[in-house]
Amino acid sequence: MARPSWPLFIAAFLSLAVALVSYRFLLLGLDGAFESMAGHLANRRLALLLHVSAAPVALALGVFQFLPKLSARHPGLHRLSGRIYALAVLVGGASGLVLAIGAEGGPVAAAGFGLLAVLWIGITGNAVRLAMQRDIAAHRRWMIRSYALTFAAVTLRIYLPFLIGLGGLDYAQSSIWVAWACWVPNLLLAQWWLTRTASKAARVT
Numbered sequence: 001m002a003r004p005s006w007p008l009f010i011a012a013f014l015s016l017a018v019a020l021v022s023y024r025f026l027l028l029g030l031d032g033a034f035e036s037m038a039g040h041l042a043n044r045r046l047a048l049l050l051h052v053s054a055a056p057v058a059l060a061l062g063v064f065q066f067l068p069k070l071s072a073r074h075p076g077l078h079r080l081s082g083r084i085y086a087l088a089v090l091v092g093g094a095s096g097l098v099l100a101i102g103a104e105g106g107p108v109a110a111a112g113f114g115l116l117a118v119l120w121i122g123i124t125g126n127a128v129r130l131a132m133q134r135d136i137a138a139h140r141r142w143m144i145r146s147y148a149l150t151f152a153a154v155t156l157r158i159y160l161p162f163l164i165g166l167g168g169l170d171y172a173q174s175s176i177w178v179a180w181a182c183w184v185p186n187l188l189l190a191q192w193w194l195t196r197t198a199s200k201a202a203r204v205t
């Protein structure tokens, strides 16, 4: 059985950190948190509440689904956690789509976040369908793509300070870039890794 590797540990650390920080909205109380928020989100409280409640659950849970020992030893836990992940993606993605429509960065940012939301739900839904059909190898491949999109929450928060701090852009200008940059490279990297491991396996057999 393959051992979890260091990229998985780094991903787990970053995912948990971003998920916990996102819960400031619930911990501070919505009013307190809204005072610190950009005004454009204040008129979509329900969507933001659903989004900041559900999306961090997907981020925090998803990474543990890839721990080989955990899913082999506790398949029931893997299935339960997978169902919660899928529900969190559905709620987080649908509310993310509502937030995307009025994104601060205008139509280009709206399109980037909107496409991310649609792909997040679609790709995860396909992974769930494959699990229900017991096509575990394909389920795993689609879940890797799904988590690459979930991880956009982390990559966005890595790029944003650089664009604002070093690039001298404001939040609206930065979000035009990060709405795409936070997920397109993640998905391409996941696809590259899947193709590479598949061709390595084909060479061995």
Ligand code: HEM
Residues within 6 Å of the ligand: 018, 019, 022, 040, 041, 051, 052, 055, 056, 057, 058, 059, 092, 093, 096, 097, 099, 100, 101, 102, 103, 104, 105, 113, 114, 116, 117, 120, 149, 150, 151, 152, 153, 175
């Ligand atoms: C992958 C699909 C996702 C989409 C499409 C999406 C979309 C959005 C959008 C459009 C906004 C408002 C940004 C703006 O108006 O400029 C937002 C805010 C937010 N999202 Fe997501 N999001 C996704 C995933 C996540 C995940 C996995 C988390 C987990 C931590 C998360 C946490 C937040 C938080 C906390 C905010 C409030 C603003 C902030 O703290 O930066 N989102 N999201």
